[in-house]
Amino acid sequence: xxxxxxxxxxxxxxxxxxxxxxILIAIFLPLAASLSxxxxxxxxxxxxxxxxxxxxxxxxMGIFLMASAGDNLHITPYDGVAEGTEAVKQGKAxxxxxxxxxxxxxxxxxxxxxxxxxxxxxxxxxxxxxxVGRPSEPVLExxxxxxxQASTSVLPLWLTITTVMIGVMILSGSFSEEKExxxxxxxxxxxxADGEILIxxxxxGALLILLVSFAMLLLNGVSFHGKGMLLGxxxxxxxxxISFTSIGLLIGLLTKTQSAARAISTIVYFPLIYPAxxxxxxxxxxxxxxxxxxxxxxxxxxxxLNYQSPITTIKPDIIGLVIFAIxxxxxxxxxxxxxxxxxx
Amino acid sequence: xxxxPAIIVQDLVKRYRHAxxxxxxxxxxxxxxxxxxxxxxxxxxxxxxxxxILAGLSRPTKGYCRVLGQDxxxxxxxxxxxxxxxxxxxxxxxxxxxxxxxxxxxxxxxxQDRVLSLLEEYGLAKAAKRPVGTYSKGMKRRLLxxxxxxxxxxxxxxxxxxxxxxxxxxxxxxxxxxxxRRQGKTIFLSTHDMAEADALCDRVAFINQGQIAALDRPSxxxxxxxxxxxxxxxxxxxxxxxxxxxxxxxxxxxxxxxLVKVSLPLDQPDLGTSIDRIRxxxxxxxxxSQEASLGQVFQTVTxxxxx
Numbered sequence: 302x303x304x305x306x307x308x309x310x311x312x313x314x315x316x317x318x319x320x321x322x323x324i325l326i327a328i329f330l331p332l333a334a335s336l337s338x339x340x341x342x343x344x345x346x347x348x349x350x351x352x353x354x355x356x357x358x359x360x361x362m363g364i365f366l367m368a369s370a371g372d373n374l375h376i377t378p379y380d381g382v383a384e385g386t387e388a389v390k391q392g393k394a395x396x397x398x399x400x401x402x403x404x405x406x407x408x409x410x411x412x413x414x415x416x417x418x419x420x421x422x423x424x425x426x427x428x429x430x431x432x433v434g435r436p437s438e439p440v441l442e443x444x445x446x447x448x449x450q451a452s453t454s455v456l457p458l459w460l461t462i463t464t465v466m467i468g469v470m471i472l473s474g475s476f477s478e479e480k481e482x483x484x485x486x487x488x489x490x491x492x493x494a495d496g497e498i499l500i501x502x503x504x505x506g507a508l509l510i511l512l513v514s515f516a517m518l519l520l521n522g523v524s525f526h527g528k529g530m531l532l533g534x535x536x537x538x539x540x541x542x543i544s545f546t547s548i549g550l551l552i553g554l555l556t557k558t559q560s561a562a563r564a565i566s567t568i569v570y571f572p573l574i575y576p577a578x579x580x581x582x583x584x585x586x587x588x589x590x591x592x593x594x595x596x597x598x599x600x601x602x603x604x605x606l607n608y609q610s611p612i613t614t615i616k617p618d619i620i621g622l623v624i625f626a627i628x629x630x631x632x633x634x635x636x637x638x639x640x641x642x643x644x645x
Numbered sequence: 646x647x648x649x650p651a652i653i654v655q656d657l658v659k660r661y662r663h664a665x666x667x668x669x670x671x672x673x674x675x676x677x678x679x680x681x682x683x684x685x686x687x688x689x690x691x692x693x694x695x696x697x698i699l700a701g702l703s704r705p706t707k708g709y710c711r712v713l714g715q716d717x718x719x720x721x722x723x724x725x726x727x728x729x730x731x732x733x734x735x736x737x738x739x740x741x742x743x744x745x746x747x748x749x750x751x752x753x754x755x756x757q758d759r760v761l762s763l764l765e766e767y768g769l770a771k772a773a774k775r776p777v778g779t780y781s782k783g784m785k786r787r788l789l790x791x792x793x794x795x796x797x798x799x800x801x802x803x804x805x806x807x808x809x810x811x812x813x814x815x816x817x818x819x820x821x822x823x824x825x826r827r828q829g830k831t832i833f834l835s836t837h838d839m840a841e842a843d844a845l846c847d848r849v850a851f852i853n854q855g856q857i858a859a860l861d862r863p864s865x866x867x868x869x870x871x872x873x874x875x876x877x878x879x880x881x882x883x884x885x886x887x888x889x890x891x892x893x894x895x896x897x898x899x900x901x902x903x904l905v906k907v908s909l910p911l912d913q914p915d916l917g918t919s920i921d922r923i924r925x926x927x928x929x930x931x932x933x934s935q936e937a938s939l940g941q942v943f944q945t946v947t948x949x950x951x952x
Contacts, residue, residue, distance in 0.1 A: 309751030313737070313744075320739040320776075483735035487792065490700050490729050491752035492721045 302500075306493050310501035311508065317475070318509060324471050328513050331466060335459040335517050350395040350421050353377050353385040358400035365432045373424065385409065392608035395421055404433045413607045456521055457602035458578065461595055463517065464510050464538060465574050468545025469552065470566045472506045476553030477562035485641075495637055499550065503630065506546030507539055514538050518606075529612040533605045537615065540622035541598035547629035548573070554633070554640045594629075597621035649714075650675035651800050651831035652682075652699065656708035659694050659855075668694045670855040671708065676833055676848075681826055683846030683863075684835040685943065691855040692835045693732070696804045699833065700729045712800055725753070728793035732805040734785045738778035742769050742788050745777055746795065753796040763791040768817070783814030790821055801825055802833045807841060819845060839939040849939065853947040863939055870945040871937020874908040877920060881905050881927035888926040893919065904930070 318324045352374050354363045363376045377394065379385035385397035386409045395417065397409040406429055410418050479485040488498060518534070525531040549566065556562040577595035580587045590596035601618030604610040657672040669691045676682040686692050697703035699710050701717040701724075710717045713726050736745050746760040764770045767787040777785065786806060793801060803822070807815040822832055822845055836842050842849050843863050850860040859866055881889065886905060889898060899906045905927070909919055911934060920932070 305754065306752050309748055313740070313748045316744065317737060317739055482738075483731060483733050484737055486700075486702055486731065487735045487749065488752065489702060490724050490727070491749065492724045492754075493752050494721050 303493075303497060306491075306497050307501045307504065310488070310493075310498065311505045314475070314502070314505035315509075318471075318505075321475070324475070327466055327471050328509070331459055331463045332513060332517055332520070335456065335463075336520055349373055349375070350424070351375050351377065351393065352425075353379045353388055353394040353397040354400065355379045355381055355385045355397060356400040358402055359398070362398070362400045362429075362432060366428055369428055369431065370424065382409070390608065391610060391614075392604065396425070398425070398429075456518065456523065456606050457599055459517060460514050460538065460602050461541070461577060461599040462574060463513055464541045464598060465545050465570060465595055467510045467513065468506055468542055468547075469549045469570055469573065470563065471509075472502065472546045472549030473552035473556070473562040473566040474559055476502060476550050477556050478559045480553065481557070481559050489641070495641075496634065499630075499634055499637055502550055503543060503546045506549065507542035510542040510546075511535070511538055523606065526609055530605055530609060533601070533612045533615055536612075536619055537598055537601040537605065537622065540619065540626050541594060543626035544594040544622060544629045545573075547626070547633040550633045551629070551636050554636050591621075594622055594625035597625070649678060651678040651680075651713060652676035652833060653711040654695070654699075654708070655711075657695070657698065657705050657710060658707035659691075659698065659703070660706045667706075667855055669698075669705075672852075672855075672857055674850055674857060674860055676831060678831055679826070679829045680847040681822065681832045681834055681845050683842035683849035684833060684852065685837070685839065685842055685849055685939070686852035687837075687947075690852045692852060693804060695852070696729070696802055696833075696835055699802055700727070725796060726799045728796070728798035728801045730786075730789050730793045730801070730803040730806050732808060734777075734789070736777045736785060736788060736792070739776055741774045742777055742780065742784075743773040745788065746791055749792050750795050755795050759795060760791075763794060767791050767821070781814075783810050783817070786810060786814065787817060790818065794825075798830070800831045800833070802835075804835045805837060806834070807836070807838060815841075839943065843939050851943055851946055858946040859942065866942045867937040867939065870942040871939075872941065873911040873937055874935050875911055875916065875920070876931075876933055876935050877907045877909065877923055877929060878931040879905055879907070879923065879927045879929045885926035889923060892922050908935070 318328075350373060352366065354366075354376055355378065359378065363378065366374055367376050377388075379388065379397065382397070382399055385394065385399075388394040389397050389409055389411050392411070392413075395411050399407040399409070401407065408422075408425060410421060412418060476485075479488075485498075514534075525534070548569070552566050552569065553562050556565055573593060574595050576586060576590040576593055577599045580590035580596055580600070587596075597618040601615040601622070604614050604618070605612075653675045654672050657669050658667060659669040660667050672691075672695065684692055684695065694703065698705050699712065699717055701720060704718050712723060715723045717723060737748070740748070742764065743760065746764065747757060750757060750760050761770070761773075764773050767790065769784060769787055769791065772780065772784060777788065780788065790806070793803075806818050806822075810818070819841070822834065825832055834842070834846060846863060848860065848862055849866065851858040851866075859870065861869070879885075880903060886898075886900075889905065889907065893907055893909070897908045899908075907923055909916055913919065923929070
């Protein structure tokens with residue numbers, strides 16, 4: 302492995318990327334969108350909520366809620382407000398209902414996703430009105446937990462979209478362009494080994510993803526609380542980048558022209574990203590999403606960025622991404638040797 | 646000239662996937678160290694396929710290619726001694742000439758000052774910082790030669806290096822080839838241009854339909870297959886062309902605007918009579934003798950025509 306050659310290819314790829322309008326558009330589009338849509342926060346509209354309950358009058362209320370909206374709510378009792386709100390902070394519960402006395406409720410809701418919050422508020426107001434048997438609203442005091450982070454709540458989504466877009470769509474196109482224009486042949490007639498070419502391309506894509514992602518995080522005002530959060534973010538994005546750049550390179554390898562590579566990567570892009578976004582809708586969509594690296598990337602980023610979970614929490618996501626990275630990079634290496642040495 | 650061949654091609658066969666016929670049908674030849682070896686043939690004859698195998702970019706179906714004793718199939722160290730000039734640009738068009746060469750110099754571990762001296766030598770210093778996309782075809786070809794010479798290879802493989810170039814640009818490349826030969830290096834030159842091959846090459850091979858049709862020194866091949874001719878250049882009178890066709894085989898007649906050229910074999914027994922008959926059908930402008938050309942040789946050995 303020769304680092305001088307790897308560095309040279311990465312440097313060249315970066316200069317090329319900065320002078321390629323298509324790549325620049327693909328980079329700046331999600332970056333700009335993350336800023337403009339942060340206010341709207343339209344990530345998803347969950348129909349299923351994890352609700353914590355506590356307080357003297359919480360038991361009969363819990364039974365009522367389960368009976369009334371069992372398909373939409375999962376009720377978990379907590380010993381006290383501190384324990385319950387901690388669960389909300391960590392993303393384990395969407396809200397905690399403190400039933401202090403009959404008809405008196407305080408709801409500690411997760412404020413990271415305003416649309417989900419509005420949907421939950423509407424549901425709880427309806428249910429609790431029915432519970433106290435009054436047509437008018439019960440006394441419902443809403444307290445936002447994780448307040449102030451709403452603007453960053455869609456960032457895991459945008460980061461996942463950016464990672465998949467740069468990794469799959471940009472890398473496939475640029476690699477196919479190298480093949481189509483013969484510049485790859487000019488690299489291959491140098492002492493550069495196959496593995497060095499692929500690793501360089503993978504690192505170029507991963508660095509681009511990390512740069513754009515961290516620019517996005519900074520522009521959205523995310524501050525990292527502790528090394529764990531930063532490390533977790535880097536790990537998730539780097540591992541996701543390896544998986545998706547490998548998929549991009551594989552598409553670039555298997556297609557003969559740049560336009561074919563871009564067309565196929567566009568087709569692949571949506572199945573890669575959509576199940577991860579829709580994983581929370583139902584158990585079936587979650588099962589489907591688990592076979593894709595985007596699910597682990599999105600889930601891990603959400604834990605780290607939205608709930609400031611410790612790095613140990615995202616261990617399963619990191620393991621998942623490591624497995625995908627190994628599988629996809631291995632497949633790309635095998636594909637490279639088979640396709641380029643076979644020639645058609 | 647050293648004894649050991651710089652390039653050995655042995656029983657080389659190539660079949661592309663899904664292809665009905667073989668692209669190369671068992672080629673055998675060698676290129677001596679320090680010689681310029683011309684590789685001639687029409688489009689689709691197998692020239693580029695041979696070059697891709699020589700460059701290690703394609704695997705042979707059977708047989709092998711050795712450059713300086715090393716098998717070209719998957720051998721990265723070979724590229725420290727081998728330079729390749731492709732017919733197509735194969736350059737990064739968004740990067741400048743200087744950036745292109747610096748990149749390839751890094752891959753070969755060549756000092757950066759070598760880049761500047763090559764750009765200067767090939768007249769590209771002024772345009773060095775311009776994107777390659779703005780270069781003319783001749784400039785791109787010169788840049789490709791600089792790229793191939795960066796690591797000072799012992800063997801240079803060139804695929805149609807002057808194709809589509811104006812005479813001035815082609816002349817620059819011819820001088821580069823001659824300079825390379827003076828350094829005792831080996832050149833494998835694939836070309837369509839018979840005059841170029843005649844002027845530059847020590848030996849030439851004619852490839853047609855994946856097979857070597859003839860291989861020797863140009864002078865030997867011209868003696869063996871060609872025929873010296875008398876060329877009569879004339880302005881034909883009314884119906885003169887049809888009349889000439891009546892007495893001379895059409896293959897020996899060519900047209901250039903309103904002039905007709907008739908080539909008659911020098912050893913033709915009734916040469917004088919033929920010339921006299923032609924003179925009846927128009928005004929003869931010039932009569933001169935002409936040696937056999939490689940184009941004629943190719944026509945003879947393959948039955949196809951080249952310029």
